[in-house]
Amino acid sequence: MRTLVIVGAGPRATGLLERIAANTAELLPPASPLSIHLVDPYPPGGGRIWRRDQSPLLRMNSMAEDVTMFTDERSTLEGPVRPGPSLAEWATRQEEFAPYREVADPAVRAELRTLAPTDFPTRRAQSAYLDWVFRRAVADLPPHVTVTVHRDTVRRIDGPADGPQTVHLGDRTLTADHVALTLGHLDSAPHPRHAADAGFAARHGRFHLPPAYSADAAAQLDRIAPGEQVVLRGLGLAAVDLVVLLTEGRGGRFEPTGEGDALRYRPSGREPVLHLGSRRGVPYHSKTGYRLQGPPAPLPRYFDAAAVDAVLATEGPLRLRRDFWPLMAKEIAFGHYHELFHAHPGRTALPWTEFLARYDRHGWHTPELAALIAEAVPDPADWIDFERLDRPLASLELGSAEELQAHLRGYVAADADRRADPAHSADLGAFLALLSLFGRLPRVTASGRLTARSVAEDLDEWFLGYFNFLASGPPGFRLRQLLALSEAGVVRFLGAGVRVERDEATGTWRAHGTTVPGHTVTATALVEAYLPKHALARTLDPVLRDLHRTGRIVEEVVDDPDHTHCSGLVAIAADGRLLDPSLGGAPHPRRTALGPHTSLRAAAAFARPRTDAPGFRQNDAAARALLRALAALPSAPALAA
Numbered sequence: 001m002r003t004l005v006i007v008g009a010g011p012r013a014t015g016l017l018e019r020i021a022a023n024t025a026e027l028l029p030p031a032s033p034l035s036i037h038l039v040d041p042y043p044p045g046g047g048r049i050w051r052r053d054q055s056p057l058l059r060m061n062s063m064a065e066d067v068t069m070f071t072d073e074r075s076t077l078e079g080p081v082r083p084g085p086s087l088a089e090w091a092t093r094q095e096e097f098a099p100y101r102e103v104a105d106p107a108v109r110a111e112l113r114t115l116a117p118t119d120f121p122t123r124r125a126q127s128a129y130l131d132w133v134f135r136r137a138v139a140d141l142p143p144h145v146t147v148t149v150h151r152d153t154v155r156r157i158d159g160p161a162d163g164p165q166t167v168h169l170g171d172r173t174l175t176a177d178h179v180a181l182t183l184g185h186l187d188s189a190p191h192p193r194h195a196a197d198a199g200f201a202a203r204h205g206r207f208h209l210p211p212a213y214s215a216d217a218a219a220q221l222d223r224i225a226p227g228e229q230v231v232l233r234g235l236g237l238a239a240v241d242l243v244v245l246l247t248e249g250r251g252g253r254f255e256p257t258g259e260g261d262a263l264r265y266r267p268s269g270r271e272p273v274l275h276l277g278s279r280r281g282v283p284y285h286s287k288t289g290y291r292l293q294g295p296p297a298p299l300p301r302y303f304d305a306a307a308v309d310a311v312l313a314t315e316g317p318l319r320l321r322r323d324f325w326p327l328m329a330k331e332i333a334f335g336h337y338h339e340l341f342h343a344h345p346g347r348t349a350l351p352w353t354e355f356l357a358r359y360d361r362h363g364w365h366t367p368e369l370a371a372l373i374a375e376a377v378p379d380p381a382d383w384i385d386f387e388r389l390d391r392p393l394a395s396l397e398l399g400s401a402e403e404l405q406a407h408l409r410g411y412v413a414a415d416a417d418r419r420a421d422p423a424h425s426a427d428l429g430a431f432l433a434l435l436s437l438f439g440r441l442p443r444v445t446a447s448g449r450l451t452a453r454s455v456a457e458d459l460d461e462w463f464l465g466y467f468n469f470l471a472s473g474p475p476g477f478r479l480r481q482l483l484a485l486s487e488a489g490v491v492r493f494l495g496a497g498v499r500v501e502r503d504e505a506t507g508t509w510r511a512h513g514t515t516v517p518g519h520t521v522t523a524t525a526l527v528e529a530y531l532p533k534h535a536l537a538r539t540l541d542p543v544l545r546d547l548h549r550t551g552r553i554v555e556e557v558v559d560d561p562d563h564t565h566c567s568g569l570v571a572i573a574a575d576g577r578l579l580d581p582s583l584g585g586a587p588h589p590r591r592t593a594l595g596p597h598t599s600l601r602a603a604a605a606f607a608r609p610r611t612d613a614p615g616f617r618q619n620d621a622a623a624r625a626l627l628r629a630l631a632a633l634p635s636a637p638a639l640a641a
């Protein structure tokens with residue numbers, strides 16, 4: 001009997017299991033039985049982030065039809081494609097998909113029954129889908145592969161490079177031929193930056209929330225008093241979740257005003273006053289609420305494997321923004337203009353084929369390309385402008401806080417309107433092309449050719465942040481809610497370039513931005529309204545902490561004579577195996593890691609149907625490598641109690 005222990009049973013582990021089921025027939029003969037043990041303190045399928053036990057107010061920022069756990073005809077994999085329903089398809093036709101089991105929660109059951117493909121489901125609904133996907137993956141395994149679930153935490157792994165691994169749970173050990181770590185989103189001890197605010201809060205009896213996963217943060221928010229002045233640093237998804245929990249979650253209600261999609265907020269009186277600010281000063285762009293109006297663009301066209309390899313073949317150190325971004329930008333703009341020309345030809349002045357032939361010839365930043373766009377797309381509002389999108393408040397200075405509130409409300413309303421209006425479907429074309437970049441980015445990072453500073457500043461800080469801002473924002477109705485809260489005075493905007501200082505004399509935080517010079521807000525609570533960024537050196541995960549302490553894993557460090565960048569990620573080889581310093585930095589033959597905590601830097605999002613999602617390729621490659629390694633073992637130890 002071979003044994004595989006998978007640590008972490010969230011979406012990634014579930015996807016891995018699905019791929020193991022798909023590939024077993026080819027790679028693991030019935031003569032080689034396999035026992036798989038999944039360990040997670042949270043229920044398998046959803047795991048920690050997608051557990052059922054969280055507020056029903058928390059939603060996905062994906063439409064139900066854009067979430068799938070199954071490969072399709074567009075997937076390019078070595079293993080077999082095994083189609084299955086998206087969340088939207090499963091929700092309304094659950095009885096058709098074995099193994100059927102009625103969803104226990106009546107509210108989730110009712111939501112699923114009426115879920116429209118373009119709805120943004122609750123996280124609880126996605127939890128139910130993941131639970132079913134997990135059960136289906138288990139059911140799809142052949143009889144010689146069995147699965148045992150342990151609701152426990154793995155604390156330690158030891159064992160030689162060439163022999164069985166001992167996996168220590170809370171009250172038992174498992175012996176494994178191979179261990180896969182699909183640990184996902186993890187916690188670290190506070191960054192020194194946050195430790196100072198935490199200490200300040202403790203000294204003055206104030207409330208400070210470090211970066212947290214919303215489902216976990218909910219309980220702590222009770223310590224914020226009604227009417228209390230709170231600064232929220234961050235305007236992304238975590239901020240949206242926290243605002244919802246502190247308003248609707250405290251009994252407030254949103255109701256339609258009768259004017260379009262606009263909402264009015266009826267406070268409960270238990271809300272604090274929420275001051276929202278960030279570097280950009282505006283909320284992430286709303287998700288689009290419609291479908292492509294034209295045919296999908298054939299991606300990739302400019303940032304494809306050949307183009308990436310051509311850049312990699314040049315001499316000398318490379319920088320993402322200088323050497324790859326022109327190709328990436330041209331790809332995103334291709335998605336934008338492809339949709340504009342096909343779906344809204346009345347707003348273009350050249351035939352698409354002519355535009356494309358000339359677009360092909362010029363680099364992104366060239367005057368020729370700018371001239372072509374100006375000639376072919378008469379209205380500048382239809383051009384894609386990456387700089388304006390990135391810093392919408394850049395160089396804006398307003399005279400008063402009230403002017404700022406009005407300006408921000410105008411900005412947010414315009415964004416929500418635009419993203420709901422299929423006349424602007426070029427935005428969705430650009431979004432899909434942006435998403436497609438993640439198919440080639442791992443090739444760039446794995447090459448080791450980017451300078452350390454470029455990995456730190458261009459990739460980890462700028463590009464991934466910009467991606468989240470453009471593509472990972474809230475559904476449109478959340479922006480309407482934000483507007484209603486702003487109208488009601490519950491939410492106040494701080495503007496761009498926000499800085500928060502501690503005032504020891506008064507025990508308060510003082511926040512000010514650059515948009516209204518001289519304007520300062522005083523608060524008695526500070527909330528870091530963004531998701532935690534895991535750092536291996538400060539990890540709170542017991543198994544990673546132990547492996548790191550004993551020198552069996554290493555943080556990804558990119559360095560060159562100019563800069564040293566410690567990314568906080570666990571360093572893995574291209575095939576997913578953990579790089580082990582005690583083996584001279586070679587991959588550990590028996591230990592694999594997959595997911596957002598690793599140096600692979602995959603997009604941490606669910607796959608969209610028919611986009612050849614890289615996550616499926618990674619899961620497939622990992623499953624095949626695991627099965628091959630397990631099949632190659634002469635014999636394997638039995639499970640120890």
Ligand SMILES: Cc1cc2nc3c(=O)[nH]c(=O)nc-3n(C[C@H](O)[C@H](O)[C@H](O)COP(=O)(O)OP(=O)(O)OC[C@H]3O[C@@H](n4cnc5c(N)ncnc54)[C@H](O)[C@@H]3O)c2cc1C
Nearest residue numbers: 008010011012047048060061153154183184185604605606
């Ligand atoms: C708050 C939030 C909201 C998101 N919303 C969306 C969305 O709307 N749409 C979208 O496309 N993507 C979304 N994402 C991104 C995507 O869904 C996540 O990246 C996904 O959860 C990743 O799955 P995972 O299995 O890699 O990690 P996780 O979901 O974090 O699962 C990892 C599991 O490992 C377990 N684990 C960790 N350490 C141990 C240990 N030592 N022993 C045992 N078990 C352990 C954890 O308990 C957890 O259950 C969101 C992410 C977050 C954090």
